[in-house]
Amino acid sequence: MMRILKTWECDASLEIEKIKQGLDPLNSSSDIRTTVLKIIQDVKKNGDKAIAAYGKRFDKAPLSPEQFRVKEEEIEDAYKYVTGKFIKAIRLAIKNIQTYQNHIRIQNVKPLRSKGVILDTIYTPIDSAGIYVPGGAASYPSTVLMNAIPAQVAGVEKIVMVSPPKEDGNIPPERLVAAKEAGVSEIYKIGGVQAIAALAFGTKTIPSVDKIVGPGNVFVTLAKKEIFGYAGIDMLAGPSEVLIIADNHANPSYIASDLLSQAEHTPGISLLVTSSKLLAKQVLAEITLQIKTLSRSAGTNECLSKYGVIFITKNMNECIALSNAIAPEHLQIMTQNPKAVLSGIKHAGAVFVGDYTPVALGDYIAGPSHVLPTGGTARFSSGLSVNDFIKRTSVITYSQSALRSVQQDVSEISASEGLDAHAKSVKIRLDSGRKKPSVR
Incomplete structure (x- = not known):
């Protein structure tokens, strides 16, 4: 069960750091790093052959290169295994994501003009993007949408999805349907480090891309770190986390449900920061009741015990300061005056304001990407x-x-750097006595 710590009796920042250090993928052992580098080099050298070998070894799926790419018939068949309600929900999520992403899309600006100088800016989409969708116990269609739709709205021409198959060599239908609905160009049945390496360097079967996005385990995260420079990446993401700021007006059952939903990720960091001792006790009592009803209760309870903390502070200002120091991925504000708290927040991946805005909305349907x-x-x-x-x-x-008008200034700076050719490239254009070379 979650620990309760009073900030005046402990070093809150140190307690949080202990939790983060244990989950930070960049703190991984040298053995993991060695394995990641070995797989990357193998894929870079041997391409599809290496990918097939690692797929058989890690995913228990013995696929040949000809079977890597998901066929159109497989995608069409996937629709038979999902409900109409699922498709309706996916399409609503896509609509909301597209609307939000179009709203925040950078627009071309008017050029700056001043005395013979024009400074303009052009915004253009990258040509191709690769999205990594993890496997495991869950199907993660939401991860497909949250990575693919922003790329689609940007105007990326080719969106390539990679995802580890099940042992039968298939990708769950929910993932395939989500990818089709989101406009993914190509889907490949590969996962792990080998998938990241394939997207970075390309193989005979799998195209290289300009940028790789999407979450994964420690191996995938370290692989993204190693290939950065050959392709762009979104971020080096660690385990998911939520911090809830609440006062004595908050509903303890709501808070308990949100802490549990975060711990359900196993691992997931669940933090409550409040100035109310009574609320802290009420939340713990609610967690005890609610956890019994969850299908993943054992893992969720273990996660809360390891990575869940309730901090009791002296006042709301201390709650805000602690949140800013932690800079959480998800921040929920459940107070009598949430706008007053929000005005003090400087660092958070996404903020969820009010009693009726759980993180699950951001995970699935609201519009902003849940990749934070x-x-x-x-x-x-x-x-x-x-x-x-x-x-x-x-x-x-x-x-x-x-x-x-700027010749002398350019000359002064270039001279200070010992780069006289820079100054001469300006002077040659302004030398009135110099004639243009004749063309023969």
């Missing part, structure tokens, strides 16, 4: 969005008079 910064990285980064698939290119135009 973890482990305190919300201090300097944001969640995945349409703009992560768009590049910015500056366009600079100077007239002759504008060039002349």
Whole structure:
């Protein structure tokens, strides 16, 4: 069960750091790093042959390269195994995600013009993106949508999905239907480090892409770190986390359900920060009641015991300060005046305001991507969005008079760097006595 800690009796930041250190993928053993590098090099050298070998070894799915790509008939067949209600829900989620991503999409701006100088900016989508959708016990159709739709809205022409198959060599139908509905171009039955390496370097069967996004286990995360530079990546994500700020007006049953839903990820970090001792006790009592009804109660309870903490603070200002120090992936605010608390928040991946806004809305249907910064990285980064698939290119135009007006300044700076050819590239254009070379 969750621990209760009073901030005046402990170092809250240290307690959080202990939890994070135990879950940080970058703290992995050298053996894991060695394995990741070995697989990447093998795929880079041997391509499809290596991928087939690792698929058989890790996924227990003996697929040949000809079987990697999901056929159109398989996708059509997947629709027979999902309900109409599921398809309706997926389409609503897609509509909401598209609406939000279009709303925040960077737009071309008017050029800056001043005395013969034009400074313009062009925004263009990347050509291709690869999305990684993990396997395991759950099917994760939501992960397909939250990664693919922002890329689609950006205008990415080719969206390639990789996902580990089950032992029978198939990908769950929910994933396939979500991918089809989201406009994914190609789907491959591969997972793990080998999938990341394939997307980065390409093989005879699998195309390389410009950017790789999507969550995964420690092996996948480290693989993304190693291939960065050959392809772009979204982030190095760790386990999911929620921090709830609540006061004595909050409903303890709501809070308990949200802490449990986070711990259901196993592992998932569940934190409650409150100035109410009574609320802390009520929440614990609710957790005890609710956990008995969950299908994954054993794992969820173990997760709460390891990675769940209730912090009791002296006041609400301390709650806000502690939240900013932690910079959580998900922040929920359940107080009498949530806007007042929100005004003090500086760092969070996504904020959920009020009693009727559980994290599950952000996970599935609201619109913003659920791919969010973890482990305190919300201090300097944001969640995945349409703009992560768009590049910015500056366009600079100077007239002759504008060039002349800055000639001396360019010369001064280039001289300080010992790069006289830079200054001469300006001077040669302004040398009135120099004639253009004749063309023969």
